[in-house]
Amino acid sequence: MMEKRRRGNDLDSAILDAAWLELSERGYAGLTMEAVAARAGTSRPVLSRRWDGRAALTVAALRHQMHKHPLTVKDRGDLRKELLELLDRAADRAAGVAVGLAFFANEYFQHTRSSPLELRAQLLLGEANVLTPILDRAVARGEIDAKKLVPEVTTLLTDLFRHHVLMTWTAPPPAMRKIWVDAIFLPLVRAR
Amino acid sequence: MMEKRRRGNDLDSAILDAAWLELSERGYAGLTMEAVAARAGTSRPVLSRRWDGRAALTVAALRHQMHKHPLTVKDRGDLRKELLELLDRAADRAAGVAVGLAFFANEYFQHTRSSPLELRAQLLLGEANVLTPILDRAVARGEIDAKKLVPEVTTLLTDLFRHHVLMTWTAPPPAMRKIWVDAIFLPLVRAR
DNA sequence: TTAATAAGATACATTTCCGCATCTTGACGC
DNA sequence: GCGTCAAGATGCGGAAATGTATCTTATTAA
Incomplete structure (x- = not known):
């Protein structure tokens, strides 16, 4: 099975967008790394390598969104x-x-x-x-x-x-x- | 060891006050049944018999406090x-x-x-x-x-x-x- | 073409908290 | 005084997430 893999900024951006959607739908309390990974079409370790927990991920997603x-x-x-x-x-x-x-x-x-x-x-x-x-x-x-x-x-x-x-x-x-x-x-x- | 046991409304009130102190110090996110029970000098089952989880306990504590x-x-x-x-x-x-x-x-x-x-x-x-x-x-x-x-x-x-x-x-x-x-x-x- | 890098999948151990079952014992009504 | 009820202690099993180690494989640069 041939799969396309996103890298670097593309992947960052996709994950942050996914996190934002999760935040909008479930709220911060309902945010899980699992759900974000799933929605972004990737897996938890990829998130763990980038952000230190969901707090940091949320701040990043917030900044990313504000920037838009x-x-x-x-x-x-x-x-x-x-x-x-x-x-x-x-x-x-x-x-x-x-x-x-x-x-x-x-x-x-x-x-x-x-x-x-x-x-x-x-x-x-x-x-x-x-x-x-x-x-x-x-x-x-x-x-x-x-x-x-x-x-x-x-x-x-x-x-x-x-x-x-x-x-x-x-x-x-x-x-x-x-x-x-x-x-x-x-x-x-x-x-x- | 002789122990005094509180009952009914006395106990209710003591637990709700303990819950309120926990809420003030740790916030809702940091609230645990365990900590409230400990602070009130009782144990978790006593809380479980009265309130259905920490959400209900919080609402009760909030009402109790407003009433004051x-x-x-x-x-x-x-x-x-x-x-x-x-x-x-x-x-x-x-x-x-x-x-x-x-x-x-x-x-x-x-x-x-x-x-x-x-x-x-x-x-x-x-x-x-x-x-x-x-x-x-x-x-x-x-x-x-x-x-x-x-x-x-x-x-x-x-x-x-x-x-x-x-x-x-x-x-x-x-x-x-x-x-x-x-x-x-x-x-x-x-x-x- | 090849070697290094990082994405993606999977599994495991850990943590934290909860509800419930069980048991003992103190408090209160009769 | 005695019986009932609930307080309080303790332990077990489970649910929910997390981080990380490991392994395969796609991507990219040299």
């Missing part, structure tokens, strides 16, 4: 447009947020004494903050009042987004995102 | 006072929120297709909503504008609270709670 949905928002000359676009892009990453928290709740908490906040910081290492430049541009345009941007207000939108994902395990619908922007965030920061 | 911190806020004639008191009381339940989510992420997701939102609804069955009467009183007093109470705004404070707990695994400090009330919630709903 880069989060950037270009200057559109209008704060509202940019915020809505940011939330729209973030929706693609909702599943990753959920998996990340499940991972933390399952494992990270046991071995470290840290919080999901720190896990998030680790996962996002190297990624640029997207919100800050958006708000900086809006301040420069005179759209919003810099004095109103206390930390709790600054992170309001992303916090609401994250909260919704954590509680429903799904991305917030567009209508909800519009209300967050128009009825909550903008009224709080608008220069007037 | 009832969440009620009396009429104080002032919305701001009542909101701050609500958040203050909620801080006692922060650990419960964290454990609840960890439990969901570990187990609930695998067996049901539901969300933490639904798990929360199950856990809070029978408990009265505390926020609603507070806001109703404030509307009656003319402190806030009922038209501004869209759902996303109504739940804003408790959502921010929950988000903070989920991300930091700790209760938000009083200063932060004050900013939420004074710089975010009240400006959005104040009748003017």
